[in-house]
Amino acid sequence: MKSFLKNxxxxxxxxxxxxxxxxxxxxxxxxxxxxxxxxxxxxxEKDSLLGQPLNLLIPMKYRxxxxxxxxxxxxxxxxxxxxxxRDLYGIRKNGEEFPVEAGLNPFEIYGETYVMALVIDITExxxxxxxxxxxxxxxxxxxxxxxxxxxxxxxxxxVNKGAQKNMGYTLEEFKALTxxxxxxxxxxxxxxxxxxxxxxxxxxxxxxETSHLRKDGSLxxxxxxxxxxxxxxxxxxxxxxxxxxxxxxxxxxxxxxxEKRTEQLTIALAKEKELNELKTRFLSLVSHEFKTPLSSIxxxxxxxxxxxxxxxxxxxxxxxxxxxxxxRQLDTILSDFLSVERLESGKVNYKIExxxxxxLVNEVVYDANMLLKPGQKIxxxxxxxxxxxxxxxKTLELVLSNLVHNAIKYSPENSIITMEVTQExxxxxxxxxxxxxxxxxxxxxxIFNRYFRAENAxxxxxxxxxxxxxxxxxxxxxxxxxxxxxxxxxxxFTVRIPVxxxxxxxx
Numbered sequence: 454m455k456s457f458l459k460n461x462x463x464x465x466x467x468x469x470x471x472x473x474x475x476x477x478x479x480x481x482x483x484x485x486x487x488x489x490x491x492x493x494x495x496x497x498e499k500d501s502l503l504g505q506p507l508n509l510l511i512p513m514k515y516r517x518x519x520x521x522x523x524x525x526x527x528x529x530x531x532x533x534x535x536x537x538x539r540d541l542y543g544i545r546k547n548g549e550e551f552p553v554e555a556g557l558n559p560f561e562i563y564g565e566t567y568v569m570a571l572v573i574d575i576t577e578x579x580x581x582x583x584x585x586x587x588x589x590x591x592x593x594x595x596x597x598x599x600x601x602x603x604x605x606x607x608x609x610x611x612v613n614k615g616a617q618k619n620m621g622y623t624l625e626e627f628k629a630l631t632x633x634x635x636x637x638x639x640x641x642x643x644x645x646x647x648x649x650x651x652x653x654x655x656x657x658x659x660x661x662e663t664s665h666l667r668k669d670g671s672l673x674x675x676x677x678x679x680x681x682x683x684x685x686x687x688x689x690x691x692x693x694x695x696x697x698x699x700x701x702x703x704x705x706x707x708x709x710x711x712e713k714r715t716e717q718l719t720i721a722l723a724k725e726k727e728l729n730e731l732k733t734r735f736l737s738l739v740s741h742e743f744k745t746p747l748s749s750i751x752x753x754x755x756x757x758x759x760x761x762x763x764x765x766x767x768x769x770x771x772x773x774x775x776x777x778x779x780x781r782q783l784d785t786i787l788s789d790f791l792s793v794e795r796l797e798s799g800k801v802n803y804k805i806e807x808x809x810x811x812x813l814v815n816e817v818v819y820d821a822n823m824l825l826k827p828g829q830k831i832x833x834x835x836x837x838x839x840x841x842x843x844x845x846x847k848t849l850e851l852v853l854s855n856l857v858h859n860a861i862k863y864s865p866e867n868s869i870i871t872m873e874v875t876q877e878x879x880x881x882x883x884x885x886x887x888x889x890x891x892x893x894x895x896x897x898x899x900i901f902n903r904y905f906r907a908e909n910a911x912x913x914x915x916x917x918x919x920x921x922x923x924x925x926x927x928x929x930x931x932x933x934x935x936x937x938x939x940x941x942x943x944x945x946f947t948v949r950i951p952v953x954x955x956x957x958x959x960x
Contacts, residue, residue, distance in 0.1 A: 474572035482507040496546035512544045598694035607631035621668035651681045803845040810840040821857045828867030834874040855919040856885040864889035880951040888943040
């Protein structure tokens with residue numbers, strides 16, 4: 454190190470004039486010189502790195518391999534880019550890792566060998582590379598056709614896979630063509646007029662319809678979205694093209710059948726009206742369902758703060774239980790909405806396994822007993838101890854819990870909810886029977902619709918999601934859910950689980 458420092462003034466003069474970080478180490482990988490750019494890059498004070506091992510600037514997870522790479526480099530003793538083919542990282546004084554690029558240069562002075570590393574922080578470059586890779590993937594994977602062509606020659610510069618597949622040309626074949634080769638409806642003069650507003654910056658984007666000519670000679674209608682963009686140091690046109698064959702055919706069919714079109718529009722308007730009514734009812738319902746328990750929680754929390762005496766523990770317990778029940782209610786509502794999302798996205802994974810029906814029924818009844826109104830009673834099914842089901846246990850528990858809870862909610866005090874199980878040749882039949890308010894005949898066809906609640910049930914809490922979720926889960930597993938109900942007399946909901954569930958799912 455002493456011999457190297459003999460020329461430290463010259464080193465300082467030269468190194469401080471460049472923006473890249475310079476680090477010089479001896480054969481023992483001890484730092485003997487740095488410039489201010491390197492010190493700033495790694496977060497150290499001036500000269501504080503001198504005499505420190507080079508490993509101080511290398512993340513822990515890379516240190517074990519660094520020694521071998523360094524020795525190999527010293528054996529070769531030639532200029533080269535460090536980490537060729539590998540990502541290199543440094544670590545700042547504060548522990549932050551960051552990507553770097555380093556060029557290595559061995560040299561001798563006063564009979565000793567040193568290595569000078571020219572280090573560049575490439576954090577911003579890596580970010581741009583990642584961003585570019587992201588957009589490149591979108592470009593290639595897009596189902597729409599995307600074309601990039603030169604502003605002067607009109608020659609295609611790049612074309613995504615969607616366009617190559619739809620048009621029948623390879624990328625190399627496309628590069629010998631222009632948009633005019635695939636748009637027989639346009640000539641060069643017309644195309645120039647079309648592009649002129651973009652070149653003059655009068656418009657940011659233009660949209661038009663035309664036809665594309667495939668390599669096999671077939672034509673198809675397209676909608677083109679065209680704009681001017683930059684590709685590095687030159688401008689290019691970018692065209693996003695949508696195949697509108699289906700919409701064109703659909704329009705033609707509608708124009709030929711005006712009467713049918715009127716009928717379809719009438720039906721669509723009726724459905725839209727019905728959907729809007731459901732949305733309005735749903736928003737009102739959700740607002741009520743969340744507001745009521747939250748108000749109860751707020752009230753209980755406020756009252757809790759007033760009961761500070763030991764003898765008031767009973768009052769505190771009462772409000773703690775209220776909070777627990779309302780939180781459980783909110784959790785149930787959120788679970789229902791999450792179930793809807795999972796069903797819609799197809800992210801439900803069912804687990805078919807053998808389990809005793811009595812165990813599941815016991816759990817459902819035990820939880821339901823805590824919800825019973827005064828005088829209500831659940832009649833437990835007989836002779837189910839030996840019934841073993843091959844089904845998704847969690848799904849069946851969710852379905853039965855929903856049906857039993859509904860029976861309790863919509864039945865009066867001092868009423869009986871009956872659970873019956875019948876073993877048939879085709880499978881198992883489970884029934885939940887109540888003597889509650891029933892479902893009005895005119896509304897029964899909507900009962901499994903999402904967010905729907907019968908008019909006579911609106912005074913009770915509920916989201917209108919449970920039955921919809923239960924039915925979808927069962928049908929996904931090859932089972933079924935149906936009901937019979939009379940207003941003011943009660944309802945019977947029936948779950949039918951077939952044998953060989955896995956075979957039915959596979960079909």
